[in-house]
Amino acid sequence: MDKQGVFREAKSWVLEAGKHIRDNINEPLHIETKSNADDLVTQMDQETEEFFADRIRSTYPSHRVFGEEGFGDDVRDLDGIVWIVDPIDGTMNFVHQQKNFAISIGIYEDGIGEIGIIYDVMEDVLYTAVKGEGAYRNGEPLPEVLKNRPLEKSIFSLNTTWLLEENRRVEAEGIRELVKTLRSTRSYGSAALEFAFVAEGLLDGYVTMSLMPWDVAAGKVILEEVGGVVTAGNGSELSMVDRSSVCATRANIHDEVVKGYIRLK
Ligand code: IPD
Ligand code: CA
Ligand code: CA
Ligand code: CA
DSSP states (O other), X not given: XXXXXXXXXXXXXXXXXXXXXXXXXXXOOOEEEOSXXXXXXXXXXXXXXXXXXXXXXXXXXXXXXXXXXXXXXXXXXXXXXXXXXEEEEOHHHHHHHSOSOEEEEEEEETTEEEEEEEEETTTTEEEEEETTSXXXXXXXXXXXXXXXXXXXXXXXXXXXXXGSTXXXXXXXXXXXXHHHHSSEEEOOSOHHHHHHHHHHTSOSEEEEEEEOHHHHHHHHHHHHHTTOEEEOTTSSOOOSXXXXXXXXXXXXXXXXXXXXXXXXX
C-alpha cells in the first residue's frame, strides 16, 4: 500500500466529514435505538459512514470497509487492506452534549495496523499515526515513548458497567482493587478519545470490558506508536474482527494491570 498517499486521502476525508458534522451540529437528529434502549444511532452516524464507504470504494476498489453502521462489507478476516471505520465514536455524547465524540479510522493491511486517525470533531483536534513514523496531535509530534509512571500515580479511564448486576465479564473485586490503587479514574464516553488521551499522556490507561474493532482500530495504532501497550483484558492479542475486552496503558504498568487486577470470568 502507498501508505503516505492513503494516509493523506483518509485524513482529508476525515476533516471533510468532521466539518460537515460541525456545520450541522444544530440540525434536528433522528435518533433510533439499536441493540438496547441506550444504544443510539442517528442519521449523522449513518450519513458519515456512507460518505466514507463511498469515497473508499470509488478511490480504492480493492480495499474493504468494516464499519459500525452497516454501509461496509461483511468482514470476517483482515486479509488485504481493510478500513475499520467508526463514523461517530461517542454517539451518546453527540446526542446529549453535541461534543466529546470522534471520527475513528484504522487502516489495516493483512491484520497489521498501518494508519490510525482519530478526530475530535468539535475541538478540531486530529490525532494521527502511520506505523513506524510516530504519532501526532494536530501535526505536532507526540512524545516518542511515554514515560514510566507507577499505578499509584496513574489516572485510568474506566466505565462503570462492571458495577452492574449483569456484568458477567470480569470479577468486580479485581476492578475495585484497581480503583483503590489508582490515583483516580475518569470516564469520557468515547473509546477513541480515551485511546488518544492515553497516547497524549492525559490518561495513563484505559480499561473496558466490551469494545468492537471500530472502537479500537485507530487508537491501537496511535497508542502503540508512542510505546503504549494494547491487549485484551487478559493480556492476549486484541481481536480486530470480534468484540473484546481491552487494556490499553503505558508500557510499564500493563503487565501489572492484566495479571494483578483484571480477572475475566
Ligand atoms: C461507544 C463508545 C463508548 C464505549 C462503548 C462504545 P459508539 O461507541 O466508544 O465510550 O463505552 O462501548 O460502543 O457506539 O458511540 O460508537
Ligand atoms: Ca454505536
Ligand atoms: Ca464506537
Ligand atoms: Ca459509532
